[in-house]
Amino acid sequence: MLTGRSLLRSDDLSVEEIGLVLKNADLFMEVLERKVKKVPTLRGKTIANIFFEPSTRTRTSFELAAKRLSADVVNFAASTSSLKKGESIIDTIDTIISLKVNLLVIRHGHSGVLNFIAKHIKVPIINAGDGKNQHPTQALLDAYTIKKKFGTFSGLKVAIVGDFLNSRVARSNVELFSRVGMEVMIVAPPMLLPSDYTVLGVPVKTAIDQVIDHVDVVYMLRMQFERQKRKLYPSIEEYNRFLTLNSARLQKMKKGSVVLHPGPVNRGIEISEEVMDGAAAGNRILIPDQVTHGVAIRMALLYLILSQQEEA
Amino acid sequence: MPIKEKALVMGPEDIVRVLKRISHEILERNKGCQNLVFVGIQKRGIPLAERIAGNIRDLENQIMPLGKLDISFYRDDIGQKIKSDIQVTDIPFDIKDKDIILVDDVLFTGRTIRAALDAIMDMGRPKTIQLVVLVDRGHRELPIRADYAGKNIPTSLDEFIDVKVREIDGQDKVTICSKQ
Structure with a gap:
């Protein structure tokens, strides 16, 4: 249901889809309680964490969620990037996509920037907070x-x-x-x-x-x-x-x-x-x-977006 | 795609007999049930595991630990297809140094069992893992075999085995079906 889709606003998800995410989070909570807190589900996938604004819990939560699913993670902080040299946001995003990432997690200080980025690219995006807009x-x-x-x-x-x-x-x-x-x-x-x-x-x-x-x-x-x-x-x-x-x-x-x-x-x-x-x-x-629940929810989202669904 | 039932291969009584025979074989090979734990693979492996564990409880007067395993997170075909109805994994005991009786309904390519073995290994180091299947339909793609098989049913690749269990489906039967 969520395969390949972006999550920019909470109303991008129907009530049924919200239920699916919460149900899957339960399954990942169980994984988080195991001795080996890692499953090979997203092996070979790459996720880019792009944070134009500071964050502790959201960024580490997404990073941990991706790693516990065995995905590769690249972290990108705007303050240490070529944006400082005047590169435009779209050029920066295009560069990251050229590195063959499968999904972008983006936080930005301005409302609406994510919609703008989403219109320009085909890779799914998860909004990790945009300005005063949505989280x-x-x-x-x-x-x-x-x-x-x-x-x-x-x-x-x-x-x-x-x-x-x-x-x-x-x-x-x-x-x-x-x-x-x-x-x-x-x-x-x-x-x-x-x-x-x-x-x-x-x-x-x-x-x-x-x-x-x-x-x-x-x-x-x-x-x-x-x-x-x-x-x-x-x-x-x-x-x-x-x-x-x-x-x-x-x-x-x-x-x-x-x-x-x-x-x-x-x-x-x-x-x-x-x-x-x-x-x-x-x-x-x-x-x-x-x-704690944040990690399980993000695992569920990454899993549902990056996997193909089989008809039940 | 319409599905056609071609032949009934096991009825309710056949299934009862087969599970009794397997229960005895498990006890014989393991010289009792002291070190046994049961893990059923979602979904239909679980009621089958419960029934075998129940048989052994009746024979040996001992309650068998029973866990549930969903292998979706360990499948090798991610990016191709994924089930949307993932079930819970719940193994409420330590598997270290135990003899695990792993139970599934049908053994086909062996990929589900490969995934189950990986999932179990991530939880600890059992002494042995022994595989029970109700039906072995052939067509293995990996070097995996069942230690206890209810019935070997040669099939062609355009057929499939439909297992129904009363706990989930309201009735016990195994049929060969074909997609046409």
Whole structure:
């Protein structure tokens, strides 16, 4: 179903295809628990990781996913490349494709650059985050983390909290979460919302206290300081007052509910120090699970895109 | 492509008898069941492995460890074709120094078994791996053979063997079919 296709936006996948990716992720989770955490499935395939923006977890996650499937990986960081000598993006991409790679994983700081690249090349692309636009593999791994915890999506209430304006994660997640059957709401003050947020068709609240006691999943967005040309929020104190997940709010959370964050966490802003470090959070904080699941989700995607499907 | 059933080669009672015979052969060759573990290959190898393990439990009064193996990640034809309905692999025991009874429904080219051997070797170092198949239809492309075969059924390449098991298909039977 996914053979040879690119994944640029979360809505490139139908609900059925999302189900297929999550089901395959389960199989790869099992591989990740083996003593030898490697299968020969993609031997002979080459994957290029092209990151025009810094990244720790997404890049290493894709690299590890490819290696655990026995694919070869070339890593390409824009800061050390010929782009510095003035080579155009398309020429750079063409050069990499001439090296006979089978799939590109690309992150770029500007929304829409990936669409532009995808129009010029035939090699499948996975979007590892483009500007404020989309981060579909994050949405998939978050959905997978929620599915593993609750066993289902239907009827779950999810609050996505924080810097919505600058977040590609939020855009991918609201779309995908709603489509698989979760009830999504946004918690953000007006200055951290895009002007067209109403098109998402989900309710918006302005303070975390309005939702904290009745949602199943609290999804904290990272404050994207690097994308804020001017300061968008008056002060950290004000953020703490309305949006930060602190111990007091953690206490109010519904039984069995969980906290997700795409990382890296700005400690003391989205989540307080004591919640990050404390045992009080218990097993509510699923951030480490998200990272582990990310590898399995990316293995599933690489596998499904790079293999030919047989009619069942 | 329409599929034509050409001949019934095994009915439910034949399958029961064959699996009983194989269970005895396994016990005979291994001098008991002390070191045995069972691994069924997805999908139809698993109910067959369960039944043999069940026979041995009845004979020796001992419960046999039973694992499931899907070999899709180890296939040698990636880039050609891949199944979209991959099943779980679940081998909940240590295979080190064990005698593994590997069970599949049909032995044909030997490529599935080659993949299964690689998958098992990545999990540890068993003492032996012994292969059980319900049907050996010939046409090997690799130097692989069954240690215990239910029935040898010579086939032509345009035929195939259809194995049905009651746990999955609701009935037990083996037929030769042809695509036409």
